[in-house]
Amino acid sequence: MKGYLLFSCFGEERLDKRRREGILRVVREEFERACGIRDLEIETGNCRAPGYDLVFALEEYPRLPNVLQKIGSFRKNTALRLFDVIPTEWGYRGNLHTCRLEDIRRLPADETKEEPSSEEKPEEERGLSSDFTEYREIAKQFEAQEPRFTFERLVLSDEVRSQLDASIAILENREKLFEQWGLKAIMSPSVLLNLYGSSGTGKTMAAEAIAHRLGKKIIRASYADIESKFHGEGPKRLKGIFLAARQQDAVLFIDEADSMLSARLGNVTQGSEQAINSMRSQLLISLENHDGIVIFATNLIENYDKAFLTRLVCVEMKRPDQEAREKIWYNHLYPVGEVKLHIPLEPDVDLVRLAAFDFCGRDIRNAVKQACINAVLAGRDTVCQQDLLNACMQTEKGLQDLEAASRRGGVRIREATAEEKNRILSQAAELTAGK
Ligand SMILES: Nc1ncnc2c1ncn2[C@@H]1O[C@H](COP(=O)(O)OP(=O)(O)OP(=O)(O)O)[C@@H](O)[C@H]1O
Ligand SMILES: [Mg+2]
Numbered sequence: 001m002k003g004y005l006l007f008s009c010f011g012e013e014r015l016d017k018r019r020r021e022g023i024l025r026v027v028r029e030e031f032e033r034a035c036g037i038r039d040l041e042i043e044t045g046n047c048r049a050p051g052y053d054l055v056f057a058l059e060e061y062p063r064l065p066n067v068l069q070k071i072g073s074f075r076k077n078t079a080l081r082l083f084d085v086i087p088t089e090w091g092y093r094g095n096l097h098t099c100r101l102e103d104i105r106r107l108p109a110d111e112t113k114e115e116p117s118s119e120e121k122p123e124e125e126r127g128l129s130s131d132f133t134e135y136r137e138i139a140k141q142f143e144a145q146e147p148r149f150t151f152e153r154l155v156l157s158d159e160v161r162s163q164l165d166a167s168i169a170i171l172e173n174r175e176k177l178f179e180q181w182g183l184k185a186i187m188s189p190s191v192l193l194n195l196y197g198s199s200g201t202g203k204t205m206a207a208e209a210i211a212h213r214l215g216k217k218i219i220r221a222s223y224a225d226i227e228s229k230f231h232g233e234g235p236k237r238l239k240g241i242f243l244a245a246r247q248q249d250a251v252l253f254i255d256e257a258d259s260m261l262s263a264r265l266g267n268v269t270q271g272s273e274q275a276i277n278s279m280r281s282q283l284l285i286s287l288e289n290h291d292g293i294v295i296f297a298t299n300l301i302e303n304y305d306k307a308f309l310t311r312l313v314c315v316e317m318k319r320p321d322q323e324a325r326e327k328i329w330y331n332h333l334y335p336v337g338e339v340k341l342h343i344p345l346e347p348d349v350d351l352v353r354l355a356a357f358d359f360c361g362r363d364i365r366n367a368v369k370q371a372c373i374n375a376v377l378a379g380r381d382t383v384c385q386q387d388l389l390n391a392c393m394q395t396e397k398g399l400q401d402l403e404a405a406s407r408r409g410g411v412r413i414r415e416a417t418a419e420e421k422n423r424i425l426s427q428a429a430e431l432t433a434g435k
Helices: 017-035 065-085 123-140 158-172 174-180 203-213 233-247 271-289 322-333 361-377 385-406 418-434
Strands: 002-007 041-046 054-058 096-100 191-196 218-222 251-255 293-298 313-316
Touching: 002 017, 017 041, 017 065, 054 065, 065 096, 065 233, 065 271, 123 233, 158 174, 158 191, 158 203, 158 313, 191 203, 203 218, 203 251, 203 293, 218 233, 233 251, 233 271, 322 361, 361 385
Parallel strands: 002 041, 054 096, 191 293, 191 313, 218 251, 251 293
Antiparallel strands: 002 054
């Protein structure tokens, strides 16, 4: 069966190979899904159809009543998925027209794109515009922000630094590599990073520092922002977030990404599982079609879906060793780069001694804050080594209490995720209340 696909609003010449293939793949998949016809032969061409973004003409269309009935769902699903493939700035509005091949010749050769009146539009297309309005509304909720951290304060091992540098080099030279040297013919120009490691090791900080280095704003979204209580809303929110990143040319940072990146579930029995699966599938589609930079952060990398793993550059953010801890202490006590710290420190501060505590970056930050509070509470105007050591001991004690509370669960608390720590803390509180 022969189909004929015409790009009316933006002109074929503007479609690069990847986009053209993306569009054709979507059309084929949706046509097969809706009409059960696999061997659809597609030709592409240029035509002008007022009011429509895409015209899809079928040779056999009038002779296949069953196809005719299903064409509505094909049109709607295809048009929706194409929002991910076609850049928003091209003005694509989801108006996909289907007609007979012979009718193409009768379409007016008019380049001006008039919007058909809503009565003229098929019902699905009217619904579609409202879907797109919904994405735009969702996108508005995700405003890109200036990054809060730079690389100056971030302490990384040489290995992690060179992994991040390599990704940044690709991003900084994208135009040269993918456009001038044509690498986009063999690989996608998008860069998808996945930062994984235990809590407080600098994943969020690194994502912000990357955005800063690239001179871009950042959109932060966590799994909780995307997941929705309302059935079927997750994929829509996901699309809205990717749309926001495209519109604002921002780095997209998706935190707590483990649930999203895990393997899709087989033998789905419940609506909630179905919802997770459709969100994961949508994530794959959105990633496939996104040209920008996406950074995921997660505490867990087990059970990742291979489909994601092959697309992501995974970088492990390890817990700091003694040398790294000394630098983190330094960066949290003294001014570094643009960070304006003026902690009035006594000269007895000994970073080597402080770094002996097996702390992650966040523990160190918390200990510094605690030491400053302790000094102020004691009515002093300076912070000395003893204040810092006391704060370390308080932090250590907090970690040990957590360790004790978690012994039954067998969790290694220093490597636990923030959620695990919270869960253990509330269990411990319940136990104490029950005493
Ligand atoms: N490698 C590091 N270098 C310098 N500071 C760090 C580093 N890691 C953590 N910190 C300090 O700890 C704070 C918290 O780190 P961050 O939020 O980046 O951790 P995270 O890995 O994203 O944790 P979570 O998994 O809980 O989200 C930072 O704002 C910074 O003050
Ligand atoms: Mg984080």
